[in-house]
Amino acid sequence: xxxxxxxxxxxxxxxxxxxxxxxxxxxxxxxxxxxxxxxxxxxxxxxxxxxxxxxxxxxxxxxxxxxxxxxxxxxxxxxxxxxxxxxxxxxxxxxxxxxxxxxxxxxxxxxxxxxxxxxxxxxxxxxxxxxxxxxxxxxxxxxxxxxxxxxxxxxxxxxxxxxxxxxxxxxxxxxxxxxxxxxxxxxxxxxxxxxxxxxxxxxxxxxxxxxxxxxxxxxxxxxxxxxxxxxxxxxxx
Numbered sequence: 006x007x008x009x010x011x012x013x014x015x016x017x018x019x020x021x022x023x024x025x026x027x028x029x030x031x032x033x034x035x036x037x038x039x040x041x042x043x044x045x046x047x048x049x050x051x052x053x054x055x056x057x058x059x060x061x062x063x064x065x066x067x068x069x070x071x072x073x074x075x076x077x078x079x080x081x082x083x084x085x086x087x088x089x090x091x092x093x094x095x096x097x098x099x100x101x102x103x104x105x106x107x108x109x110x111x112x113x114x115x116x117x118x119x120x121x122x123x124x125x126x127x128x129x130x131x132x133x134x135x136x137x138x139x140x141x142x143x144x145x146x147x148x149x150x151x152x153x154x155x156x157x158x159x160x161x162x163x164x165x166x167x168x169x170x171x172x173x174x175x176x177x178x179x180x181x182x183x184x185x186x187x188x189x190x191x192x193x194x195x196x197x198x199x200x201x202x203x204x205x206x207x208x209x210x211x212x213x214x215x216x217x218x219x220x221x222x223x224x225x226x227x228x229x230x231x232x233x234x235x236x237x238x239x240x241x242x
Contacts, residue, residue: 060145081152087159092211102154114148125178129171137171
């Protein structure tokens, strides 16, 4: 029994020594080749550029779908772009625009619009003012140019404004010649103006009337100066 155990131990010992002396060994497995990792995406543009691009793309989609007007050229001719308005009306609206353009930068911003609505007796909330600007803000600058200001009254005349909207309130409270036209909606007021000034001859007549007014004013000024010189000469003698 002891001899069998000894023989078994010797046999295991010999097998162990053969393995240590270079017996057959399993070849080491080749290291797995790492799979190419996907390259990280290119660095995204800065947030401001991305936002501007998004605005431009959205506007292009709106234009293609007919939901927005294309931008106009920088040169603005109110008399040709708004032929339904008389020269007198455009001049009156321009005077009103300049009155509330406190910054004298050619725009009515959010705070200036706030002051305008308060002066007209129809104060609006901050969100209401932003909504008013957004409805006619063609260049997305958050303020009203003179063209966009005229667009308010164009929309009012065309019936494109909601009756309870802030822009309609502004149009109604900003009616020109209220004493002559009576207190009525801006839509009726501007429709009447469009019908009265629909022909080119009417426009030419207005232009001549303006020229005549200037001539009369100049003649009065000349007469006042002549009278002053005569009065001065009388005291000098």
